[in-house]
């Protein structure tokens with residue numbers, strides 16, 4: 001079964017077309033980078049995938065569930081990290097996660113076990129009692145990633161999750177999420193405009209002006225040139 005399937009998706013803000021007949025499918029356990037410059041349509045796609053916006057046309061399927069016909073099942077199969085942080089900074093790490101687990105109907109022993117597992121997975125176990133406000137930006141982001149694992153989704157959506165982080169935190173988080181995909185079989189859709197977050201084995205979608213310019217394995221698409229050069233050359237081509 002395809003983990004994430006987008007078929008003929010379009011979206012416009014008034015006359016401004018943000019996504020133009022977008023189609024792609026991501027197989028389970030794949031780390032899929034969605035690479036595009038500012039304004040490419042990445043956040044619009046995330047808003048449609050997470051049902052913040054209703055898709056006026058096209059179809060989205062998550063872990064076999066149609067997002068418009070079976071939204072609860074589709075949304076339960078996904079973990080999301082939005083571009084803007086959404087933690088409660090006055091709560092501890094543990095409390096942030098407990099609150100989120102409760103929203104997903106998890107409580108008591110199950111919630112505690114899942115939270116411990118998620119914190120362990122992100123190397124955050126020793127920070128459970130710290131207030132989110134006291135964490136460095138990189139650790140806040142890691143907490144958000146741990147949070148999106150608590151209900152055991154099979155598909156993770158991350159919208160430019162390293163924005164505003166220093167180089168070391170950026171590298172650590174990118175490595176963590178690649179590892180989640182590799183070791184735990186999670187499907188990842190990672191939106192970015194930074195080519196150094198993408199590995200040669202990753203699936204790569206290049207999005208530009210609402211359209212897919214490329215879809216393949218990053219290493220094969222870039223050939224012998226650095227991915228940054230390949231990307232800049234492709235998006236510089238006339239429409």
Ligand SMILES: Nc1ncnc2c1ncn2[C@@H]1O[C@H](COP(=O)(O)OP(=O)(O)OP(=O)(O)O)[C@@H](O)[C@H]1O
Nearest residue numbers: 013016017018036037038039040041042043044045
């Ligand atoms: N609320 C809005 N009203 C009108 N146009 C919008 C709105 N939001 C986005 N757009 C336009 O839609 C297009 C896609 O924007 P979107 O934010 O999805 O791109 P993005 O790839 O996420 O860019 P960024 O990396 O800057 O977040 C852009 O041309 C943008 O100007």
